[in-house]
Amino acid sequence: MSRRDWVAWAVARIEADFNRSADTHLIPLELPGYPGIHVYLKDESSHPTGSLKHRLARSLFLYALANGWLHEGSTVIEASSGSTAVSEAYFARLLGLPFIAVMPAQTSPEKIAAIEFQGGACDLVDGAGQIDARARELAATAGGHFMDQFTYAERATDWRANNNIAESVFRQMSLEPHPIPEWIVCSAGTGGTAATLGRYVRYRGHGTRILCVDPEHSAFFDHYARCFDGSLQVNWPTPASRIEGIGRPRPEPSFIPACIDATVKVPDALSLAAMRQVSARLGRRVGGSTGTNFVGVLCAAHAMRAAGRSGSIVTILCDGGERYAHSYYRPEWYERHGIDVATADRLVADALMGARIDVPTIDPEAGRA
CATH class of the missing domain: 3.40.50.1100 (Rossmann fold)
Incomplete structure (x- = not known):
């Protein structure tokens, strides 16, 4: 293909x-x-x-696909405190793509379990201020794509319509x-x-x-x-x-x-x-x-x-x-x-x-x- x-x-x-x-x-x-x-x-x-993050994850995936940032076999990486990562793991599994969530170590174990249930992996860091840098590092070393919700959330969503x-x-x-x-x-x-x-x-x-x-x-x-x-x-x-x-x-x-x-x-x-x-x-x-x-x-x-x-x-x-x-x-x-x-x-x-x-x-x- x-x-x-x-x-x-x-x-x-x-x-x-x-x-x-x-x-x-x-x-x-x-x-x-x-x-x-x-x-x-x-x-x-x-x-x-x-x-709520289910809507965002869907928009981010469509945005990345339309921009040519994702391809078959891409590792998807996100910096997330939990819910966005759960939703992105769902869509990554839907497309058969590996997913890694970078998140603070204090994130609730229920959210970690939900990510893993969807087939994702969790990379825990000491503080919320470190998650972006770690996600970029993983994307560079794994040859993957950092979804970067904090940058693209406002532009990935079709705010005029599309439900x-x-x-x-x-x-x-x-x-x-x-x-x-x-x-x-x-x-x-x-x-x-x-x-x-x-x-x-x-x-x-x-x-x-x-x-x-x-x-x-x-x-x-x-x-x-x-x-x-x-x-x-x-x-x-x-x-x-x-x-x-x-x-x-x-x-x-x-x-x-x-x-x-x-x-x-x-x-x-x-x-x-x-x-x-x-x-x-x-x-x-x-x-x-x-x-x-x-x-x-x-x-x-x-x-x-x-x-x-x-x-x-x-x-x-x-x-x-x-x-x-x-x-x-x-x-x-x-x-x-x-x-x-x-x-x-x-x-x-x-x-x-x-x-x-x-x-x-x-x-x-x-x-x-």
Whole structure:
């Protein structure tokens, strides 16, 4: 089979896999303290590999194939804290390609097991700041291709259409009481989802605003702040994020500040308390990044109510909580990290009933009517 023939076969195989897949659900979730404000969770945990990153991995593979970067027998290498690697391992196996994930040693054992289940191998490094360099080294020595999600996430996704997450959300919202959301809330790992959402709403002329939430140990919030105050001094890299899958020690090329309208910095204690609240309301466990998103929802809902606005808010259920059974769902993990669970649980419970959560916020249009 010629190289071009193999690429055509590979693209067709990925497209056939996509054609067999149903869309992910949009789940309504009631906020008792905010009558007239409707909240929805886009449940990305129902993808075949269990997370939002399934969309990204598919886009990255198609992008690499269309660019001629992958060929029959290529070793695929990615720098990932887990979920992207699980999804890329799935697509690599679909194409019969070897896959290596470079990830921090503290990545959950459940995610490592999921990568290995898909036929991938894991190369563990001491810190999140080392994974890119190690991935490039492996690609050079193995003659493979480094997918580089942090660079290519924002450009690999077809943000105009092709059933990206934004188009899917707006199609599913079409029969709801407020079909055009006031806010879509997302977190940033690469920044690719925020870029896709921001570009799509502008392309379609929607008034929806994009709120990007950032975990406690991450550089994206400060990077966004520096866009409005060039004199701001920021020290990178930050410590590694404790909320797996989101946050980065430095800004990444796929994070496009102009694509988002506001950002919130969420302490880890609140992210994980919100995770527990969402899990209790759904009757199943969700991951920590979903909790970070939900704190952003509560902030947006409070601002809408204060301005006398009704409407809808959409956020993302990024992955299931079964991948974090050893950490976020074990009391000793909180003791080891010195996290005050009781206070955080009370603050989130109060916020559900209408109280304001006091977190750092940058909203250039905060005063608009």
